[in-house]
Amino acid sequence: MSALLEVRGLRKRFPSGDAGWLDVLTRVDFTLQRGEVAAIVGASGSGKSTLLHLLGALDTATGGEIVLDGQAYGALDQAALAVLRNRRLGFVFQYHHLLREFSALENVMMPLRIAGWDEERSRSRAEQLLAEVGLAGRMTHRPAALSGGEQQRCAVARALVHDPDLVLADEPTGNLDHAAGVLVADLFFRLARELETAVLIVTHNRQLAARVDRALLLEDGQLTYVGEVEALP
Template identity: 50%
Template sequence: MSDPVLSLSGLTKSYKRGTPGEVTVLRGADLEIAAGEVVALVAPSGAGKSTLLHIAGLLDTPDSGIVRISGQDMSGRSDRRRTATRRRDVGFVYQFHHLLPEFTALENVALPQLANGASEAEAQARATDLLARVGVAERADHRPAALSGGEQQRVAFCRALANAPRLLLADEPTGNLDPGTSDQVFGALMDLVTGTGMSALIATHNLELAARMDRVLRLEDGAITPVE
């Protein structure tokens, strides 16, 4: 059996926030995601899901515990090594699209590939293909301000997948959209993820969307438990 794409073991994390002092958000959290598995993470507000995703994606470090990506223990790795692993293996999607406003949709999806060493022709070809998969190919030459909220988020999905990561981490990826648009955009994301065979951990408040994934986990009181 191959190693899990993502393995989190015994993660703890606390922050100092003045009075009343330290706040603990993770208390021995454990999680494994297999290759090709799409997992939902539901949590009450302030439970620490963004912290968990940042640690899983090597943007933050736990106080204790182990993060493994594709079987590789990332504990004690240098910032350079962590950054290289993140660029190669992890894609991020946030509630807000964070597209670069001065660039077109096509350019926003091509830029991460260029930064990763792809040729301009290769980057544009993959960007065009990804945009077509989520139904916004005809909007490729438009800048973010000219796109609807749903279109902006679809482009953000494509940018996250531009370098073909093994793992996608998404934090409330449809949280800024109305229910109808949210359902359509989430469907586009699921098609994109399952079509490429990658793994995904998707945080959402929407239980209907969560039910469409392979498994649902709950983060509460610093621990992760399955939702039956």
């Protein structure tokens, strides 16, 4: 079975004063299958967030290739990359980034409305996902009226509402207490497998990382280990 995501020889460097360069990622190679949940682990400054930004088409690589379901990012113009981000990728961050002036339901409907879905269809799908994450009774509440765990569950629903191929999550439980973090992690694992969505999580939380299918260890911009979590160095 061909991989959903293929990353080949990925490199990223940034200008670093006096015409110098800082190599943040150097020749990163890995694949990800549909329905697989993997974790990127490593120390601060190892390149984890930079890698996630490249995979999310939020930045461009210096070299190498990212291929999602046979579609190479490098072959796409900015308009096509915007469509890819809106329709094929989902994002969850440490801070929920919900729009405070809109209700939970309206926040989850937003990606569908942007993608051209009509009001009725968008509402039905958003209500379904909010019920899936345990927020059926909180749909009309704005983010300020939700607890931290509820806000992040709403963000998970928003990320999954358009059935993305790949969800990228940057420290999704970082701002939550243990109980809320476990609940959000449970949602990720269950919904990813039900929807056959691949999930790539950046996390410092070894308890969360211990539950994924595979771990990817980044050290100084290099992928030094890909495999079972139990064998992580």
